[in-house]
Amino acid sequence: ALFANSAPTTSSSTKEAQQQLEQLLLDLQLLLNGVKNYESPRMLTFKFYMPKKATELTHLQCLAEELKLLEEVLYLP
Structure with missing residues (x-):
């Protein structure tokens, strides 16, 4: 949330921020799946x-x- 709130508002930087957040989400999902691997x-x-x-x-x-x-x-x- 802090990263998203401090991101610049130009369209190119918004797209870049969105891509970084999407990658972060994928990384967190991978980590969660690993933790849930009983x-x-x-x-x-x-x-x-x-x-x-x-x-x-x-x-x-x-x-x-x-x-x-x-x-x-x-x-x-």
Whole structure:
């Protein structure tokens, strides 16, 4: 919503914004389908740890590692 509200109002940029939002929607649908995939036993046992306060680079590196594991579970490109 923030992206759409801050988009310029020219027709070419509106079309570009619409295409980006459509791609985002497809990406989110793909992610949702992966999360709803209860056929995968890995999905049922995956634990995701999100740091409460990411104040140091090591926290962000840890988060990147966790997201990589999640990406592998969901088989995202």
